[in-house]
């Protein structure tokens with residue numbers, strides 16, 4: 001398999017359009033046409049990880065945190081990032097990043113944390129906005145069904161667990177065809193009125209090009225008219241953090257100890273206990289301190305995340321327990337998500353008896369923080 005084929009599969013699962021504006025997910029180092037020999041998954045890229053990839057004969061590192069975040073103005077090896085890039089290029093190793101686009105998926109980083117705590121009725125804590133588009137198009141009435149079906153087949157018209165969603169109203173469209181055109185109806189040079197269905201249909205942003213191409217293919221007009229609107233609606237299928245419930249309410253201290261064990265945390269920084277049971281749990285992998293107020297607004301009893309500053313602990317206001325378990329600790333299971341995705345690709349390839357590649361978990365703990 002070539003790098004570009006693997007990138008395509010990963011991006012179908014974790015679309016790059018979901019990444020935060022500050023992020024830099026995607027292929028960072030490597031030529032898309034290179035054949036993959038093996039994949040190493042890790043949370044970070046360090047010099048040790050690149051050496052490990054070389055030893056394991058992996059020429060593709062699939063990582064959570066970007067190696068290159070800002071711009072690289074030179075490559076002289078005077079810091080860790082530059083040395084990693086140089087070593088990767090010299091050793092023909094590609095580096096691919098799945099960062100905030102992976103965080104935001106329903107099966108992403110926070111969802112995996114929720115799974116480790118066996119949370120029930122999970123929902124996205126901060127649903128994404130501006131991930132949905134509304135397509136409006138005008139189709140001659142007798143062709144409406146055909147166009148609608150092709151838009152559905154391209155993935156448009158899904159709202160939650162419902163698909164085939166559309167709104168249709170009939171009206172009159174007008175046009176005049178210029179010399180040299182091939183109008184579907186009417187005469188060249190003469191204004192024409194046509195009974196048209198105004199079709200409104202919702203779609204995810206990442207499906208835009210395939211839906212528009214389905215529209216253009218199925219629409220009988222030479223110049224189909226259509227409008228695309230960006231929607232402000234929340235998108236419940238993607239976003240940061242998770243909120244869910246425990247099967248049985250648990251004592252605060254008992255639950256904190258449970259978190260410590262589940263996430264192999266050396267230390268848990270937490271706020272004053274409130275002497276009530278924990279039922280609703282909000283969490284966010286990585287630096288999620290900014291969503292404390294959202295967790296409180298949704299009446300979570302505890303908010304588990306990382307990178308809280310001293311003053312932010314006061315914001316718990318005796319209404320919620322904050323548990324800061326460490327950045328790496330919240331994201332350590334990301335390797336499993338990446339591994340599982342690769343494993344499903346390999347299994348499919350194996351079933352078709354095509355050549356595959358080896359997948360490895362990195363043996364290194366890249367957490368730069370130690371606890372005494």
Ligand SMILES: [Zn+2]
Nearest residue numbers: 286287327331
């Ligand atoms: Zn992180």
